[in-house]
Amino acid sequence: MMTKMVAEELARCEVCARAKYVRIPQETPQMVTPTPEKSLDxxxxxxxxxxxxxxxxxxxxxxxxxxxxxxxxxxxxxxxxxxxxxxxxxxxxxxxxxxxxxxxxxxxxxxxxxxxxxxxxxxxxxxxxxxxxxxxxxxxxxxxxxxxxxxxxxxxxxxxxxxxxxxxxxxxxxxxxxxxxxxxxxxxxxxxxxxxxxxxxxxxxxDRVDRLNIKAADRWNRVQAGDYVFVKKWYRRRKTDPRFVGPYIVDTKLPRFRLKVKCVETGRVRVIHANESRPPRARNVRRVLDWEDWILSILDFLAEPYNSIPYVHAGLRIML
The missing domain is CATH 3.30.420.10 (Ribonuclease H-like superfamily/Ribonuclease H)
Structure with a gap:
């Protein structure tokens, strides 16, 4: 009740409406950085x-x-x-x-x-x-x-x-x-x-900007909704840490070579650039399949008391 009252009060506040940030992430296009023209520029x-x-x-x-x-x-x-x-x-x-x-x-x-x-x-x-x-x-x-x-x-x-x-x-x-x-x-x-x-x-x-755009277009065209991808990890504590994390599943293809992906393990949804993704390799595919089999085994265990009711058992498996 208190949460609803606070939300209604904030919705009527003009100052809050003006100060509220825009819920659209800013996008910086690919640009050529300036080149120094003389020494010590x-x-x-x-x-x-x-x-x-x-x-x-x-x-x-x-x-x-x-x-x-x-x-x-x-x-x-x-x-x-x-x-x-x-x-x-x-x-x-x-x-x-x-x-x-x-x-x-x-x-x-x-x-x-x-x-x-x-x-x-x-x-x-x-x-x-x-x-x-x-x-x-x-x-x-x-x-x-x-x-x-x-x-x-x-x-x-x-x-x-x-x-x-x-x-x-x-x-x-x-x-x-x-x-x-x-x-x-x-x-x-x-x-x-x-x-x-x-x-x-x-x-x-x-040339580098052109190559990045061509690479992004190629990856964006190849991936489809429902495919598994791994996302580049920009910050690594050590150089031995993996460069890509995941797996993620592609939810939606967005304009300007962007992908809306969802983490299989945590369910976190994020928007990435196509150049920040890569398709899974053979060992990653086995990892994804093992993860799905593990979830299915848990659902089968939970649905065991309801095996006599086929609709309940089928509904639990569809939840994946």
Whole structure:
């Protein structure tokens, strides 16, 4: 009774009606992300823990030039000192990409970036696509450090090896591109290289969007209502965790390559993009069949006292 009265009162409230959120989830279309046009337009920063040391690493998105600063502790104060050293010795970037860690997202770091008028782009929790470049840098540094070197010399040599190696995306070493910005007599024409890099990145991004749309259309056309699928798990605590969870059963096919699916085990209903699903493999099909057989066995056990009434027994099996 009380719940009904509260619901009726809220339905008559104009303020509640204006403040009520729209029950339609927002959808962001596939778009091409902007490409930096010069050095230090966009810089990614993150902390890395390798070799028993804490480091602040930064990488320029255009030249792929990497920077590395040792930190004494994983605190906002030490991160602020590392960022201040980068700003004092290199230059002020236009945009800095950071994650939501407490050592990065705090008053000390925010006040420093506001002082230097650096725009901050905060990434989403979990594995973020906007932080892939610096994650690949961490993987490369880890491979270099596993060769037996230790101490500051190991970090210096690993960073030198990265900045002096040809990058597959640019065709130049990060050191060559950074020198081209700093020297007018550089053999590398920075205007030509940057124009080529921007055009190349734009083409790659458009091609990737086209491939994703084609892939989504193909998966959306193949799946039908009632099919079993597994859904991609974006956040994983460990890399050994499965990438897809399920099984889910497709309830409805929605426009713009979306699927309304229902979890077989929990009954949870969610809307996903077609690219977030995959068909079950052979072992997954056996798992689904075993799950259905288990449910049927339970229903048969519950219906055993009513076997003399065929309509009741058939109705319990239809509940699946």
């Amino acid at each position: 966009v810089v990614e920063a993150d902390l890395v823990f390798l070799g028993g040391a804490i480091r602040l690493t930064l990488i320029d998105r255009l030249t792929r030039f990497a920077y590395n600063y040792p930190l004494q502790a994983k605190t906002g104060k030490r991160v602020r000192e590392g960022l201040l050293l980068f700003l004092a010795t290199v230059d002020t970037p236009r945009t800095l990409v950071l994650d939501r860690g407490r050592e990065l997202d705090n008053f000390l770091v925010r006040s420093l970036l506001e002082e230097f008028r650096v725009k901050v782009h905060w990434t989403t929790p979990g594995p973020s696509r906007s932080h892939r470049m610096i994650e690949r840098l961490h993987g490369t540094l880890q491979e270099q450090l596993q060769r037996g070197m230790t101490g500051e010399e190991a970090w210096a040599r690993a960073l030198l090896a990265y900045n002096s190696s040809l990058h597959s995306a640019t065709g130049y070493t990060p050191l060559e591109l950074m020198r081209a910005w700093q020297r007018e007599d550089s053999p590398v024409s920075i205007e030509y290289v940057c124009g080529e890099l921007v055009d190349q990145d734009e083409r790659k991004k458009r």
